[in-house]
Amino acid sequence: MKNLIKIVPLVAALSLVSCKKDQSADQLIVKEETTATAPDSVSTEAQAPTQDATLVTADDRASEAQSKPLTTVALSESSFEFGKIKKGDHKEHTYEITNTGKNPLIISQVKPGCGCTVPDYTKDPIMPGKKGKITLKFDSSNFDGLVSKQAEIYANVEKAPMVITFTADIQP
Incomplete structure (x- = not known):
């Protein structure tokens, strides 16, 4: 103890x-x-x-x-199908945009959904009745099968962003 x-x-x-x-x-x-x-x-x-x-x-x-003052537009198409393409192909498609309003159309940005798509677009104001272009360039290197991509168009229109899409069936 x-x-x-x-x-x-x-x-x-x-x-x-x-x-x-x-x-x-x-x-x-x-x-x-x-x-x-x-x-x-x-x-x-x-x-x-x-x-x-x-x-x-x-x-x-x-x-x-x-x-900017709002205007209205018409797209030649809002979606495009490339169909079957080979993996690794670089494809592009041009969407035509027409200013159907009374004010100049100003596209401030085209924002693709991912890095595989590069946009190019008319940077100058598009006058009423005139047309501009939005081109999406797609690199299919990292994809297989059916793919759907989109891009948002920011412009002086009431319902922005507008969305354009394309699809491709990528073959090995």
Whole structure:
């Protein structure tokens, strides 16, 4: 019993010493985490304005046309079928857009659904009664089978964005 009474304070003392070591270790870890996260948070903060600026820029382009006097348009077609094409082929199709309204048509952006499609379009204002072009260039390298893609057209029309689509059946 006397030995037990001597051991209990010894165990308690060792526990306190080991707690202090753990606390020091925790403090070191906290300091390391603070040091480790500080550069990350700085880099995140540095990246945040860029991402916001990108979003604002895209919104600005989309709303740029909407801020102009509205007009009406007619598309030659809103969808196109390439049919069967070989994997790796690069295809393109041009959609004709006619300004049927009384104000100049301004296409501010054509935004494809993915990186496999690259748009090109009439950048100058399209006067009433005149026609412009929207070309979608498609790279089929990363696809197999039936594919359907789309692009959004941002312009000074009431229902923007307008959507154009195409399909392709990609063969090996």
